[in-house]
Amino acid sequence: MRPSPDKTLTSRNMNAKVRKAEYAVRGELAIRSEHIKVELANGASFPFKRVVGCNIGNPQALNQKPITFFRQVASLVEYPDLLKDENAELTSKLYPSDAIARAKLLLKHIGSVGAYSHSQGIPAIRENVAKFIAERDGYPADPSKIFLTQGASAGVQLTLQMIVEHSQVGIMIPIPQYPLYTATLAVLDANPVPYYLDESKGWGLTTQELQRSFDEAAEKGIETRALVIINPGNPTGQCLTEENMREIIGFCRRNKVILLADEVYQTNIYQPEQRPFHSFKKVLKSMGPEYEGFEMISYHSISKGMIGECGRRGGYFECEGLCPSILEQIYKISSISLCPNVQGQIMIDLMVNPPKKSDPSFALYKQEYDAIYYTLIKRAKKLEDMFNTLEGYTCNSADGAMYLFPQIRLPMKAIEAAKEAGKEPDQFYCLAMLEATGVCMVAGSGFGQVEGTAHFRSTFLPQPELFDEFCAQIEAFHKEFMDKYRD
Template sequence: MNQQIREAQYAVRGELAIRSEELKNVCPMTGVNLPFSRVVGCNIGNPQALDQKPITFFRQVASLVEYPELLKEENAEIVSRLYPSDAVARAKLLLKHVGSVGAYSHSQGIPHIRENVAKFISERDGYAADPSKIYLTQGASAGVQLTLEMIIEHNKVGIMIPIPQYPLYTATLAVLDANPVPYYLDESKGWGLTTKELQRSFDEAVQKGIETRALVIINPGNPTGQCLTEDNMREIIEFCRKNKVILLADEVYQTNIYRPKDRPFHSFKKVLKSMGSDYEGFELISYHSISKGMIGECGRRGGYFECEGLCDTVLEQIYKISSISLCPNVQGQIMVDLMVDPPKKGDPSYEQYKKEYDDIYSSLIKRAAILEETFNSLEGCTCNSADGAMYLFPQIRLPKKAIEAARAAGKEPDHFYCMAMLESTGVCMVAGSGFGQVEGTAHFRSTFLPQPELFADFCSGIKNFHADFMDRYRD
């Protein structure tokens, strides 16, 4: 088999997640008494797995397009009792453009939906977007994988990635036999990013004979939650131009913004456009997804990427590669349409949509703050605030005896800590070693997605576990 596949590691679905699945399945069948009643998967940003309710309007439209019989005239009366009129109208409009959700669509994505994505981008940024440069995908992951495949020409190609990073990047680079070119985010400065560090990383790769072709920026960050300032983004664009690298902007958390006044989200597309005509032809690919934000429709696999500054011959090749997979799934595309064009003020569903959206949003802000406070209250633990995204990434200073016990078990110390937490609380987090971290440090990543009514128990479970763990291994 392809040995590159063996090389790839994907920590968020790694050993800890596998063990958590075993615990979920084994305990009811064997009746084994575990010290917890429920496994809580905080290893991945998967809101509906932790009981976040889907947005009603989105599911109403999705169900109507799935079963178009409901839209026939003879069913209008009964349907009007179950569905608001704007959900019915949207489903009819979508079906007019989609045909059947069971048919392959245009390989680049349904043109009507791409037009709506372009409208969304131009309203968000204040600069025009072109539907012909937008590709709908099976989640952002598929877009990232496809574009990396396009860029990686040989095994000396390097792609700059943040450390810590979301392991989609290291895993895909391993599969494609390319070189990660790591740049470090500065934990002491709220996971800040400097162009000095970018240049250091780029220059070091040159010394090793690596041809760096792209820079990945995750903004807001995963696992770090930092949100870039506009000035910082301009410097990054300048860095890319100077060093002739394409910028890959992973912006899947663009609506998960928790300090909107101090740290609002700016898209790279907008910042680039604001820099004027000198930057004409600058190459940027930006990714978005239905999996995050307040939508959390991870399982439907929908997303898109927008290409800026790529020449037509490259765009044609992207189309060719997309067409080899025939098309992104149609229900995922429909959810993209709903994400970029939700109910508007005055629509029958607007009030309910806004309430559901705002409730999730304000609760995420609260839960992020409570979990940060919890982590900062733990002995030996420090945690930066999340400006955005769905995670906290605290640093933990483990006692020497715990480190020795981990080494004796052949595990990284942070993995050892997370496994102990899983076995005693049922909470599954991911060890920092799965994301990359400064040598000699230990971290772990947790989502703050457990539902509000369970949150106090979730936090006290972590506190109790941590106190016991530290006592057990205290030097």
């Protein structure tokens, strides 16, 4: 970087809060992997044929096929001429009748996917989200308290922005956490108040630890206003029990803390018998009138689950117990950005209201959905088992989500080599893996971890036909790495 004394804007006088923000998922490793991709395309030689992006839950980038029905509807609403009578015969040969009917219904509500919609999201789609929540939980939901967003990330950013009044406000976040939270708090100049997940107990969470974290922050003069829970966990994959969730809600109530429930992995559940998903909304409502007025926001997304429509940027959040004046403020701030993109909103409609048993598209939908789901269970288990055979690795199972977060005990020699290279040990390890195999992970230091430990996050999204090769590459790399650095 050449110095620029003559520039008005430099990295020295820019917004320091923005400068401070870090987002490891697309940081040094991801940037290097993008460069390698370009070099590979230009014919450069590497010890691998392709880059495998396991740094981010981006299934369609690894060739997961999208749900056909969803794409048929999206295709039809883009080009409404297909729905005209003169094209009916041809269109009916390319699209099933229920996709055509759904597209017509959506266009009736929307008008055009090219028009700005209601800033809170299209009313008819919010009604369908409310129905979905009510069916999932057995308790009613109110469309006027649901906001459609450009992905769950946008919802998290928007709501945290509402809550952070001044620089002594604290927001409790898990360690390890998804770095969206620390990045957003850095930009808002708020204090992350860390609570630790217990790796030795399957990334378990206790209210004792929550209280310790809250109290220590209070001693430092931090006003803790909200608690972020990621369930199922990211990067850790654990899924909370109902009993644990009741305790957490009780903790929030006692300490007057708003619960922010990041539930974007709610359908990525791999041990549905032992560890089913419960929404915080359902658990809260089951706790009776004593909890009336409890303040909570829960987030969902079209990017995860078996849908994986990340590039579309769609999500929603539901507000529970918030002041009406706060809902008005959320609306106002949403309106400055005009509206969430309409194709993202349509995909939310499809997610919450997929084909039903009697619909022509149901069989294919179920087949595609199940195929993704069951191989995700298999891939999660296969990767976990492989990790646990490697020298120095220990890895908890994934109850849910899309990630494993193994711990690696690195040899001292490797730790010293990392120090010499000016890198965190786990970053050093992941960079070596990338250069040797083309596999891009995210080092644990980007998520937070107990001091002195080393981890990385890996998705298990490489496609089934490539999965054995993917596992073998990591195994071979690790053996070589250990041979080089073993103490």
